[in-house]
Amino acid sequence: GAGVSQTPSNKVTEKGKYVELRCDPISGHTALYWYRQSLGQGPEFLIYFQGTGAADDSGLPNDRFFAVRPEGSVSTLKIQRTERGDSAVYLCASSPDRGPYEQYFGPGTRLTVT
């Protein structure tokens, strides 16, 4: 079946601009996660959705970052007033609502802020 998909695969934007990154999880998966991965590092947790609600947004670095999942499926990560330090690969993962909750990752969106 179809895996997790993310669009766009690459995004180049200028400092100060607004960007949206999209994630389509595996059908039927109720949990959805966003991570940020910098070069040579492991994924860094940003936010976790259970259904439509953000169950844990403690990883969002500041108020420029926001994510939504209005219908409990597709999610959008929004970054306002982008900074060069936001450049990274943004990963989305989904998991079913039954344990042991392993996650299925999308290919990521590489964001470059110039």
Place this chain on the structure above:
Amino acid sequence: GNSVTQMEGPVTLSEEAFLTINCTYTATGYPSLFWYVQYPGEGLQLLLKATKADDKGSNKGFEATYRKETTSFHLEKGSVQVSDSAVYFCALRSDNYGQNFVFGPGTRLSVLP
């Protein structure tokens, strides 16, 4: 807070050599433990998992045993292949509120023919 530590890479081995990648963790409660692999140009894939102490996860010839007494989950393979060249991430899922994952920094493995 929860954390995962992995041995630093890169690790370079000859084909058919024995592989160990060390992973230790710090967590409250009883986390589940995972190894993920990222092949060149691909996304993260689950390699194996263990959900309680003394469980052994295995897949594709790789094994790891959940050792609560040493808070470790070392990855092993008896005979590596060139196709095993990738970055390996150890991770834990906390059973605390939020169910979020904590990943280690990754260990790059290169296997030479």
